Amino acid sequence: MQSKIKGRFRFDxxxxxxxxxxxxxxxxFAITLYKDGxxxxxxxxxxxxxxxxxxxxxxxxxxxxxxxxxxxxxGSITALSALSTALVLDAGLGIIIALIVGLATGMFFxxxxxxxxxxxxxxxxLVTLGMMGTIRGTAMWLTDTKPIPILxxxxxxxxGSGNIGLIPILFFWMILIGLIGYVVYNKTTFGRHTLAVGGxxxxxxxxxxxxxxxxxxxxxxxxxxxxxxxxxxxxxxQSGRYTFGEGDELSVIAAVILGGTSLFGGxxxxxxxxxxxxLMGVINNGLIIAGxxxxxxxxxxxxxxxxxxxxxxxx
Amino acid sequence: MSENIIEMKNIGKSFNKxxxxxxxxxxxxxxxxxxxxxxxGAGKSTLMKILTGVxxxxxxxxxxxxxxxxxxxxxxxxxxxxxxxxxxxxxVPTLSVAENIFLNNEPKKNKSKLINDKKMIEETKKLxxxxxxEIDPKIRISxxxxxxxxMIEIAKxxxxxxxxxxxxxPTAALSENETxxxxxxxxxxxxxxxxxxxxxxxxxxxxxxxxxITILRNGKKITTVKTSQIDMDKLIEYIVxxxxxxxxxxxxxxxxFKKDKPVLEVKNFSSFKSNxxxxxxxxxxxxILGVAGLMGSGRSEMVETIFGLDDKKTGQILLDGKEISIKxxxxxxxKGFALIPEDRxxxxxxxxxxxxxxxxxxxxxxxxxxxxxxxNIGKDITNNYIDKLNIVTDSMHKKVSLLSGGNQQxxxxxxxxxxxxxxxxxxxxxxxxxxxxxxxIMEIIREIANSGKSVLVxxxxxxxxxxxxxxxxxxxxxxxVDSFExxxxxxxxxxxxxxxx
Ligand SMILES: Nc1ncnc2c1ncn2[C@@H]1O[C@H](COP(=O)(O)OP(=O)(O)OP(=O)(O)O)[C@@H](O)[C@H]1O
Ligand SMILES: [Mg+2]
Numbered sequence: 049m050q051s052k053i054k055g056r057f058r059f060d061x062x063x064x065x066x067x068x069x070x071x072x073x074x075x076x077f078a079i080t081l082y083k084d085g086x087x088x089x090x091x092x093x094x095x096x097x098x099x100x101x102x103x104x105x106x107x108x109x110x111x112x113x114x115x116x117x118x119x120x121x122x123g124s125i126t127a128l129s130a131l132s133t134a135l136v137l138d139a140g141l142g143i144i145i146a147l148i149v150g151l152a153t154g155m156f157f158x159x160x161x162x163x164x165x166x167x168x169x170x171x172x173x174l175v176t177l178g179m180m181g182t183i184r185g186t187a188m189w190l191t192d193t194k195p196i197p198i199l200x201x202x203x204x205x206x207x208g209s210g211n212i213g214l215i216p217i218l219f220f221w222m223i224l225i226g227l228i229g230y231v232v233y234n235k236t237t238f239g240r241h242t243l244a245v246g247g248x249x250x251x252x253x254x255x256x257x258x259x260x261x262x263x264x265x266x267x268x269x270x271x272x273x274x275x276x277x278x279x280x281x282x283x284x285x286q287s288g289r290y291t292f293g294e295g296d297e298l299s300v301i302a303a304v305i306l307g308g309t310s311l312f313g314g315x316x317x318x319x320x321x322x323x324x325x326x327l328m329g330v331i332n333n334g335l336i337i338a339g340x341x342x343x344x345x346x347x348x349x350x351x352x353x354x355x356x357x358x359x360x361x362x363x
Numbered sequence: 364m365s366e367n368i369i370e371m372k373n374i375g376k377s378f379n380k381x382x383x384x385x386x387x388x389x390x391x392x393x394x395x396x397x398x399x400x401x402x403x404g405a406g407k408s409t410l411m412k413i414l415t416g417v418x419x420x421x422x423x424x425x426x427x428x429x430x431x432x433x434x435x436x437x438x439x440x441x442x443x444x445x446x447x448x449x450x451x452x453x454x455v456p457t458l459s460v461a462e463n464i465f466l467n468n469e470p471k472k473n474k475s476k477l478i479n480d481k482k483m484i485e486e487t488k489k490l491x492x493x494x495x496x497e498i499d500p501k502i503r504i505s506x507x508x509x510x511x512x513x514m515i516e517i518a519k520x521x522x523x524x525x526x527x528x529x530x531x532x533p534t535a536a537l538s539e540n541e542t543x544x545x546x547x548x549x550x551x552x553x554x555x556x557x558x559x560x561x562x563x564x565x566x567x568x569x570x571x572x573x574x575x576i577t578i579l580r581n582g583k584k585i586t587t588v589k590t591s592q593i594d595m596d597k598l599i600e601y602i603v604x605x606x607x608x609x610x611x612x613x614x615x616x617x618x619x620f621k622k623d624k625p626v627l628e629v630k631n632f633s634s635f636k637s638n639x640x641x642x643x644x645x646x647x648x649x650x651i652l653g654v655a656g657l658m659g660s661g662r663s664e665m666v667e668t669i670f671g672l673d674d675k676k677t678g679q680i681l682l683d684g685k686e687i688s689i690k691x692x693x694x695x696x697x698k699g700f701a702l703i704p705e706d707r708x709x710x711x712x713x714x715x716x717x718x719x720x721x722x723x724x725x726x727x728x729x730x731x732x733x734x735x736x737x738x739n740i741g742k743d744i745t746n747n748y749i750d751k752l753n754i755v756t757d758s759m760h761k762k763v764s765l766l767s768g769g770n771q772q773x774x775x776x777x778x779x780x781x782x783x784x785x786x787x788x789x790x791x792x793x794x795x796x797x798x799x800x801x802x803x804i805m806e807i808i809r810e811i812a813n814s815g816k817s818v819l820v821x822x823x824x825x826x827x828x829x830x831x832x833x834x835x836x837x838x839x840x841x842x843x844v845d846s847f848e849x850x851x852x853x854x855x856x857x858x859x860x861x862x863x864x
Pocket of ligand 1: 378379383401402403404405406407408409410450755756765766767768769770795797
């Protein structure tokens with residue numbers, strides 16, 4: 049018997065570089081910014097607050113990218129879902145209705161994206177690039193660019209502003225969505241088939257996987273997650289505003305790719321995504337504490353992202 | 364119940380107005396192994412894709428166990444107990460062996476919707492054991508060579524416990540040993556009364572394992588015969604439509620070549636990455652050097668390493684006696700090498716481009732007159748190869764992905780033949796190619812060598828290797844363990860013996 053193939057032990061750089069990068073950056077800031085309170089409970093809580101919303105979108109995006117697609121409309125969706133949630137609460141319709149409307153807004157646009165991608169066959173890049181403008185425009189038009197304040201304290205507490213003990217409520221959202229995402233991604237047929245579609249669509253099809261349905265579902269899921277993210281923005285800012293989430297799509301995609309998910313689809317990790325989002329959060333936070341101005345922050349952040357991804361490529 | 368488990372009646376199908384199946388009747392008896400043969404593009408795969416719901420038929424009817432059925436997709440086919448090994452690998456490279464075998468068939472933890480990974484891996488181990496394969500179920504498909512991937516493909520198809528199993532060129536990428544393993548397995552399936560449709564271009568296999576043969580030519584059924592009632596010559600005649608003069612016989616070379624200074628010399632070649640271990644050999648001007656060995660013996664790795672695709676190698680390459688270093692594939696091409704890779708889909712073709720674009724890719728510069736591309740030169744080159752290799756396509760502008768498997772392989776060949784290098788490295792050049800074109804390719808290889816170029820050819824089909832090689836190297840476990848002059852080898856068994864040890 050000579051057919052023998054063992055899994056050679058190989059450290060998967062692409063999937064693990066994010067942990068190393070995270071540890072490195074964290075320790076670096078912890079030492080250099082110790083005196084500025086980087087490690088203070090307040091600051092750590094702050095990092096989670098800043099990271100959680102991106103994480104929620106990034107979980108959805110991990111599915112999308114794993115399926116070999118992309119969703120550029122997530123940032124715009126958050127704005128519209130935050131606004132619609134705020135409007136519902138403003139009208140005094142209560143949290144339940146607000147929840148339904150906020151999520152439905154996100155889901156609706158996800159479904160529209162999914163329809164064009166899976167049924168009409170337009171590349172997701174184009175569909176969501178178009179939708180990105182359309183949705184943000186709708187958000188501007190909806191209230192004539194006016195922000196809508198949210199005065200419902202219960203809502204604000206549970207959807208963004210609250211703390212339980214020292215821990216921000218957003219942290220729990222991040223963990224909850226992360227956990228669900230992990231199970232769905234790794235333990236269900238939907239997750240498995242998502243990877244199969246991204247890995248080799250034809251092969252998946254020839255194995256009876258309903259590839260269009262999978263594409264439809266990942267786009268819808270991403271919309272739904274963006275809807276939730278918008279509601280969290282609303283709770284955190286205690287208002288809805290058309291500017292929410294501007295540029296978030298890029299942070300979200302960066303978090304996913306940094307986390308070790310392949311930009312070409314077929315491979316990915318949810319935990320990596322969460323750490324990728326945290327890494328971005330830590331970098332942002334550290335640079336601000338270090339007193340760098342916005343232009344310097346942008347330069348350094350960009351470089352760190354490229355460096356981390358480049359290291360991940362190393363065999 | 365009728366004796367036929369499947370009856371396909373008057374099946375017709377066209378693609379863009381080209382009729383590829385015309386009034387085809389096909390019956391599969393309960394428990395038989397039925398060969399489906401024919402030249403590249405004859406319509407074999409298309410007929411099987413119709414049976415499994417991948418393509419929809421335009422005319423005709425399908426009966427399973429006597430009742431009329433309508434198979435709309437693969438899941439329908441599976442429900443009727445039909446399972447298929449596609450000619451084009453249907454594995455997801457980024458998923459593991461186990462994940463692939465159970466794709467769309469994932470075992471669940473009791474009463475939940477969650478995948479039971481443990482059970483999946485255990486069952487995979489059992490299945491691989493039955494096929495005598497020691498492959499880690501958790502390894503990614505992308506890490507396996509084509510041959511092993513093919514075995515996984517087989518494992519995937521049999522995992523479904525189908526009553527009817529279709530195998531579309533399952534052995535194309537396998538060497539003798541794995542093929543034997545597969546045949547043993549087919550025997551076991553027969554005992555379980557599984558009916559099998561077997562597509563292959565390897566005639567010996569057909570005679571070894573099948574009970575009946577159906578021959579297709581140009582989309583029409585020629586006949587169905589009992590395997591025991593036909594001989595090889597007659598079968599080949601049915602397939603090609605004429606008597607094929609020269610089969611795979613070794614012809615002494617017209618121009619003898621001098622063995623003084625080697626064109627290429629490889630010394631102490633080792634690579635940790637691909638388990639090459641101190642490979643040494645010489646290749647002379649005008650020589651055809653065959654390389655034989657089992658799957659995983661390092662044959663492909665050796666040529667890939669020469670071609671600069673492995674950056675972790677140690678050892679020397681001497682070209683015309685001078686040491687050179689080859690950094691990457693482009694560098695290798697500049698230095699006069701061409702590699703026809705084993706895995707054509709991954710490495711050999713741009714599937715979404717046309718036949719013409721693919722063939723001309725390597726000779727782009729030659730199609731320019733002054734600065735602009737001269738379309739006529741390109742067309743001439745393309746037509747020449749379409750003709751020579753008998754590539755079946757409605758036009759040179761057809762997307763390569765829409766050609767039949769064997770015709771895709773011919774495009775790969777044409778593409779590299781067009782570059783006219785000094786040293787050809789051919790890795791399984793005739794995979795999936797029909798018998799007519801095979802003899803043509805053998806002849807082309809001889810012509811190349813006669814014109815003073817050197818050829819290194821890897822093949823798992825020993826008959827082929829023996830037909831063209833002047834000398835044959837035997838590889839085993841990353842080493843060149845033996846070397847024979849062609850005249851020293853008396854029979855295929857001899858060679859097979861040398862490989863096994
Ligand atoms: N999807 C498609 N679109 C257009 N033409 C196609 C398509 N699929 C197959 N064909 C054409 O149908 C013909 C028959 O192809 P098929 O794959 O059935 O051949 P085959 O007998 O399996 O050949 P091979 O031995 O090379 O695998 C070929 O000429 C091929 O180009
Ligand atoms: Mg075929």
